[in-house]
Amino acid sequence: MEKIICGTTIEVNEEGYLTNFSQWCTEIGDELAKEANIDLSPRHREVITYLQGEHKKEVPLSIRKVGKSGVVDIKEFYSLFPLAPLKTATKIAGIPKPASCI
């Protein structure tokens, strides 16, 4: 599926996740955050950068891992991205939805 954000055409899957991370840029992140009703603060951006880093290292993501990262604890993660934090944050970060149950 194709989607046009900030004048650029990006490839997304049926759930709206970018299928090609190289197409991601800060402006696209801002736009995706807006769609999720989130106004990105510097804290949000730190978390997103961390998630992207883990994705590049091919580390599978889970709530528990994020909580132990030292970047953000679980409570703050939920307050930054109140509705389904891992799903929302990865979507904004332009990385695949984690297939994790914990």
Next chain:
Amino acid sequence: MNDSNGEIKKMMIILSKATLENVYAAFVLANGARMEGIEAEMFFTFFGLEAIHKKKLKRLHVATVGNPAMHMPTMVGGLPGMEAFATHMMKKEMGKIDMPDVEEFLDILTASGVKLWACKLAMDMFHYKKEDMISDIDGVITVGDFYKKASGSGTHMLFI
């Protein structure tokens, strides 16, 4: 159901057992709900109270007797040390898939906004005091209180 479009908004999970596999099932379901943006509240009753009992939660076991999935004769399952052995094996496997232990899982649930309620009747029956339970519990309530918290469309209730 109509105004929620069949969508799940809240999971009310009742845990009545203290065997490790049941405790984990309840915890994974509650945490999984929060991960999807679904509210979750847990009601610990009867043996389920052990999962939030400060001392007992560290010693929860897998059931080896009366559990056909263990694939061992009941007599063998009843031998001394079998439960401890099965529990050890299960914990080892859980560690491999990055599953937290019960104590850490409770911290994750609380941090994720899962409400933890202890059943008043069962607390009285086992002579437990609120101080015996982990400090993270949200309160000791009656079944009626729990039903009230379940009100609203899109709430589902699950008994384990």
